[in-house]
Amino acid sequence: xxxxxxxxxxxxxxxxxxxxxxxxxxxxxxxxxxxxxxxxxxxxxxxxxxxxxxxxxxxxxxxxxxxxxxxxxxxxxxxxxxxxxxxxxxxxxxxxxxxxxxxxxxxxxxxxxxxxxxxxxxxxxxxxxxxxxxxxxxxxxxxxxxxxxxxxxxxxxxxxxxxxxxxxxxxxxxxxxxxxxxxxxxxxxxxxxxxxxxxxxxxxxxxxxxxxxxxxxxxxxxxxxxxxxxxxxxxxxxxxxxxxxxxxxxxxxxxxx
Amino acid sequence: xxxxxxxxxxxxxxxxxxxxxxxxxxxxxxxxxxxxxxxxxxxxxxxxxxxxxxxxxxxxxxxxxxxxxxxxxxxxxxxxxxxxxxxxxxxxxxxxxxxxxxxxxxxxxxxxxxxxxxxxxxxxxxxxxxxxxxxxxxxxxxxxxxxxxxxxxxxxxxxxxxxxxxxxxxxxxxxxxxxxxxxxxxxxxxxxxxxxxxxxxxxxxxxxxxxxxxxx
Numbered sequence: 514x515x516x517x518x519x520x521x522x523x524x525x526x527x528x529x530x531x532x533x534x535x536x537x538x539x540x541x542x543x544x545x546x547x548x549x550x551x552x553x554x555x556x557x558x559x560x561x562x563x564x565x566x567x568x569x570x571x572x573x574x575x576x577x578x579x580x581x582x583x584x585x586x587x588x589x590x591x592x593x594x595x596x597x598x599x600x601x602x603x604x605x606x607x608x609x610x611x612x613x614x615x616x617x618x619x620x621x622x623x624x625x626x627x628x629x630x631x632x633x634x635x636x637x638x639x640x641x642x643x644x645x646x647x648x649x650x651x652x653x654x655x656x657x658x659x660x661x662x663x664x665x666x667x668x669x670x671x672x673x674x675x676x677x678x679x680x681x682x683x684x685x686x687x688x689x690x691x692x693x694x695x696x697x698x699x700x701x702x703x704x705x706x707x708x709x710x711x712x713x714x715x716x717x718x719x720x721x722x723x724x725x726x727x728x729x730x731x732x733x734x735x736x737x738x739x740x741x742x743x744x745x746x747x748x749x750x751x752x753x754x755x756x757x758x759x760x761x762x763x764x765x766x767x768x769x770x
Numbered sequence: 771x772x773x774x775x776x777x778x779x780x781x782x783x784x785x786x787x788x789x790x791x792x793x794x795x796x797x798x799x800x801x802x803x804x805x806x807x808x809x810x811x812x813x814x815x816x817x818x819x820x821x822x823x824x825x826x827x828x829x830x831x832x833x834x835x836x837x838x839x840x841x842x843x844x845x846x847x848x849x850x851x852x853x854x855x856x857x858x859x860x861x862x863x864x865x866x867x868x869x870x871x872x873x874x875x876x877x878x879x880x881x882x883x884x885x886x887x888x889x890x891x892x893x894x895x896x897x898x899x900x901x902x903x904x905x906x907x908x909x910x911x912x913x914x915x916x917x918x919x920x921x922x923x924x925x926x927x928x929x930x931x932x933x934x935x936x937x938x939x940x941x942x943x944x945x946x947x948x949x950x951x952x953x954x955x956x957x958x959x960x961x962x963x964x965x966x967x968x969x970x971x972x973x974x975x976x977x978x979x980x981x982x983x984x985x986x
Contacts, residue, residue: 602894606894609887613885615891630897631896631901676894676895
């Protein structure tokens with residue numbers, strides 16, 4: 514298996530609280546992985562350490578075989594500097610629960626500004642790419658709207674287009690439908706469904722939508738107390754969970770529906 | 771108290787001329803305070819303590835000493851170490867430096883009011899630190915604090931008479947010169963007071979207008 518992301522014994526603590534406890538996880542190129550678990554189980558933190566929004570306290574994450582938090586300098590392994598992190602981040606994109614669109618920019622500008630500013634692509638080309646992606650998420654008629662003028666679902670679709678415009682190899686989705694009104698969840702999930710057909714895009718999806726996870730994921734990872742309690746193919750994990758904790762969790766979320 | 775209208779009229783041109791100096795000094799010093807204050811506010815957030823600590827020290831020292839003493843230092847003490855600056859320049863630097871420590875706090879409040887998610891999105895999109903501030907944070911941080919900055923502009927304007935102490939021929943200094951020529955204080959001081967009042971009131975109205983526009 515050709516892994517694009519490897520979590521090797523990753524540990525993350527906030528004070529005394531252990532959020533990730535020696536997590537080992539290999540993700541293959543193009544794989545769609547759904548991460549499920551109760552709140553506080555470390556799902557989001559897992560994504561955030563990969564996006565370099567949180568440092569790790571132990572272990573290492575490898576992206577395309579290269580360590581994320583360390584680098585070589587004069588034949589010695591040292592902590593990654595900002596230049597190294599910036600180079601690694603080009604491979605990764607993230608969509609947040611709260612959208613985090615830039616409120617002072619139009620939808621179009623939200624998508625093309627990072628392309629232009631960060632990737633150094635000319636304005637015309639950047640706009641072209643932005644229009645293409647906003648069309649793909651069905652917002653071609655909202656190019657000049659500001660985030661405040663858009664619904665949550667529309668904002669989240671802009672955020673997806675914005676992350677994709679940077680052409681990452683790995684996309685991270687952090688509970689992207691949790692802040693949405695129920696009737697707006699579908700339009701966002703449809704965009705993700707469309708994306709899932711792209712074979713070389715690796716996707717890690719933290720979600721509470723169990724049906725969606727089952728439908729879209731190649732593999733489901735169940736996190737419990739900062740550890741991977743169980744993982745497997747969706748049909749196996751949802752129908753025949755081996756772990757008692759998984760069973761309890763699934764029963765509780767399915768009953769809540 | 772007799773008020774000599776003819777005398778008042780006769781000194782008005784000189785005072786008008788001096789008020790131009792006052793306004794110039796205010797505007798130049800505000801430019802210094804606005805730019806330097808922003809740099810201090812951003813520098814204070816640096817990950818390097820070699821940058822952070824000197825800035826915190828600078829801000830505390832400047833804020834804890836009177837502007838008048840700082841002006842004296844710039845104009846009367848610096849020449850002893852070989853740095854001689856013209857009065858106007860000393861005044862602009864002194865006033866600007868002094869107020870930059872206040873504006874830096876204003877900017878800091880603005881920067882801290884930008885939600886964490888904005889920083890995270892900018893980081894995830896791989897903006898450099900410079901572009902993160904330039905494109906994402908400052909456009910959100912500065913508009914809400916413009917009224918507060920404007921209040922400091924008015925305070926600076928009202929502090930310009932201190933520049934008289936270092937021989938800048940601004941409004942107060944000119945009024946003092948006129949007064950001492952004939953020992954007539956009523957007219958020059960009244961006019962100076964009215965000029966300050968007039969400019970301040972106009973500025974306040976302008977600020978309120980700006981505030982209303984930004985609130986939209």
